[in-house]
Structures are given as structure tokens and as C-alpha cells.
Amino acid sequence: MKIDKALIDYLEELSCLSLSEEEKIRLTGDLESILAAMDKLNELDTVGFQERNHPFDGVNSFREDIVLPSLERELVLQNAPQRNAEAFVVPKTVE
Amino acid sequence: MKGYEVVMGLEVHAELSTKTKIFCACANKFGGAPNTHVCPVCTAMPGALPVFNRRVLEYAVRLGLALNCDITRCSKFDRKNYFYPDLPAAYQISQLYAPICKNGCMEIALEDGGTKTIGIHQIHMEADAGKLIHDPANEQTYVDYNRSCVPLLEIVSEPDFSSAAQVIAYLTKLRETLLYLGICDCKMQEGSIRADVNLSVRRPGEALGVRAEMKNLNSFKAIARAIEYEAARQIEVLEKGGTLVQETRRWDDNKGRSYPMRSKENANDYRYFPEPDLLPMQIDDQWIEGIRGSLPELAHEKRARYIKDFGLSEFEAGIITAHKNISDLFEEIARQSGQALESARLVTGEIMRMMNNTGILPEDLSLDAGKLAYLVKLVIEGKINRNSYKDALNAVFTRNVQPADYVKEKGYIIVNDTNAVAQAIEAVIAENPNAVTDYKSGIQKAFGFLMGQVMQKLKGAGNPGAVKAALTEVLGS
């Protein structure tokens, strides 16, 4: 897959990022080498192997519907970059 | 519609009424102070891992069976990626590749008396997002994650609807089904059931048109209005020679129009991939059959039973089964009073009237069935008359009085005591010799007067039939 400027611009928008031109050039190179590494996997011969749903073998790892205490609010908000007494605060995002 | 037909599909989100959230043990409760039902999982703190709530799977299968779906034997979760502050992980755990239920259907009643089968494309399980509260005063948005990871079922229909009435009929029946299954409280005003409508228009026989997805539809009325508006808007664009773009539009019910949502412009690129943090679900026949066996009686089954076993009219049965709270109340009154027909009359009459007058919604109705059953028995046994009955019902509705004390205080109990009646008649005759003479000389009016006097002596508690017979007898002798 070719990483071009249009794709980088699109990914930038999808990811809600704001990238400088230098960063875009660097990312183009990074993403190309990441994809090249992934393409390497496609060289593996997988004939005769069944497709798997998950890397692990288990199924049905469930929890019963029983309430446990939640985290104290002060701890929840402790590391928030911006907050008030009861909530995380973010720039205007509601349409 | 100027030679166009409307094609619609529905995506309904139903919040499940489990005790805990889908992937963590926080309480699943509406309301509550902001960010008090949250933990590292539902706020997506680094390293926190989801653990799936078994009951969510059970509820999904319940609905799937009720809607005639195929249950997926090996179901799994996928990640849906998007960036928005209501989604702390920047992905929603949902299902794309192997949703729990597929290929279902629901039959709806049409206005012309016929029926139509609406296809259910799939039902999948997912986690709800948090809530954003915008403060216009300082242009900031507050984020409350109490709703984050609340379990949702998304019910995706086929594009089988061609009118607003069909959409409403489907939603009404779906809500009824969710309520009867006991898996969602369906409070639209609290957002526990939300519907998005996909709508396109086309000339009959043509390929499907470009669709718009409408969001923020908060009531059945808003849904009907939004559909009318959007169909008219699309037809107008086409008639003017314009082209439509696929978009998401937000309905503004106050203004009666919709607006494109810019934040959803690239909404279809969610970069789904299999969720690595959760293992697949392997579902066997025995488990499914266990759930099938425990499915409660659904509304249409109740309707048929009420008509057959209790002799209710189709109309009465329809009103009573429209909401599970109402049918539960009816069954309890009927059981305790042993009077199904009179109980149905009470529910479809006085109770409906009271709800209309006070604006109480079926989901918020809480009446003491035992008290109502007590009054039903009194009126059926002729111990109180219809007027007293209505007044006592009203006192139960408004002040939740003890009916036994209330009817006693009010002197509503009809006196069948022949002694008391005879004494009252004797006294009235002694006090009104003129009226007695009038009656005996053929003036019929006098009888009414004497009758009234006797009833007054009995404080309105006389059984009119019995009093009339006794008075006639005494006067005739």
C-alpha cells in the first residue's frame, strides 16, 4: 500500500491530529516501513491452517452481573488535564 | 409524494437493564452524580481490561429469539475506532463480523388492517458512550462517564419501511417486546431506547437513492415529523435537479428541521478490527434452548390469552397489553379480585382516564393492585354503588387511601340489613303522613319523595333496589 500525502491528510483528520509538514514527511516514512513489516507476514505459507477468532484458545470468559464499588471520583479525575469538581472538561464538542 | 416512494431502515439502540455495565462491575444506573459510577475500565485508564457480563449475552439471545433471529454460535467483539470525548478509549467495543443475532423478522400491523413483515438484519452488543454536557456560558463541554460501558443492543432492521406509520408501529412493538422480555426499561426521555432512521427516496422501480441518517429523535412524534421533513427535503433537492449526498443529519424538534452533522462527515471509516481484549463466545444449543424455555409471555400471546380465557374484547386486550406495567397491574387486580372483566373495565376506563389527565406514563405507573382489587370486589358484590366506587378509586389514585377505611368513613357501604331499612321506612312514614296519603291517592311523585327520604336516612348506603321493594311493600299494605 502506497502512503501518499492525501492518505496522511485523511488519517490526520480521522485521528483528530494537527501535524506539521515535517511530521507528515516523517510519518510517511514510518508508516511505509510498518506496512512493509506487515507485508512480510503475508509471505508466510498458511495453507492448511484454520482461521482463528483470537490468538488465545479460550472461549466464554464471563463475569456475573454483580455490582462492585466504583472508583472514588476524586481518583477518577485526578490526572485529568482539565476538570471541575465533578467532571472532565474538554473544549466545545457538542453540535 | 409526487411519484416518489420513501425507503427507510431503522437502527434502534436499547440500553439493557442489567445491574452492572457490559465490561466492568460499575452500577448501571441512570442519573447519579457525574462520574460516580466509573472505574478504570469504563474510563479507559491505561492497562484496564474489559470482562464481559454474562447477562448481556443472555439478554441479547432473549431478544434474538423473540424476533425470530438465528443465534450466532461463535460470536465475537470488534473495535470501532473514532475520536470523540464521550469515548475515553477512542474506540467502542461493538460487533461487526459476527454479531450475536442475524436474519430475524417482526410482523407489524398496518393501518388498513393488513400486516407487513419487517426484516431484522442483525442485533449486536456494544458499549454505550459517556455523556457530554455543553456549557454555553464558557464554551466548554463537561464529560460524565456514568453511561460509558452501559450495555446496548443495536437492532438493525432491513430497509423495509415505506411510511412513518410503519416505523411507529415497529417501534411500538419493539418497545413492547423489550419491556415484556424485561431487558430494557424503554424510557425514551432518559435515552434508554433511541432510534436512528435511514431514509432515501426513489421513483418506483429505480435503484435505492442516496440515504441520510437522522439522529436525535427523542419521541415517536419527533420521529414521524423528522421522516416527513426529510422525505420532502430530498424530493425537493431532486426535483430542482440537485444531487443528494450521503450524510448524517441532526433533527431539531423545536425548529422542526434537520441539520447536517459535520462531525460525522467521515463517519463510515471506523477502521474496525477484531477486539483482542475479549475472547470469543461459544454458544451451544442447550444454553439457547434453556433461554427459549424461560422466555416470558409476550404481548401478542397475552392478548390472545386475555380474549380466550377472560372474554376480553380485542380492544380492551390491546390497551392492556400495550405496556407491560399495565398488563401486570391488570393481572394482579384480576387475580386478587377474581373478577377479570371488571378489572379490565377498571384498567381501560378509570385508570386510563386518570393517566391521561395526570400525564403519568405507563412506565411510571405505580398503583396498589390489592387496594383496587378490594374495590372491584365491593362493586361487583353490590356493596358499594358505581358512584361511590369511582370516588373511592380516585381517592386511591390521588391519596393512596386505605379503601376499607375510606368507604366506611364515607358511608359508602350499601346497607342490605333489612332491619335498618325497615326502621328507616317506618321513621319516614311517621314523619311524612301527607306524602303517604298522596301516594295512596295515586300521586306517583310522592313515592320518589319518600324513597329519597329513606335513602337519606340510610346516608346513601341503601341498596336502591332493596329499599324500593321494601317501601313498595310497606306502602301497599
Ligand SMILES: [Zn+2]
Ligand atoms: Zn466501570
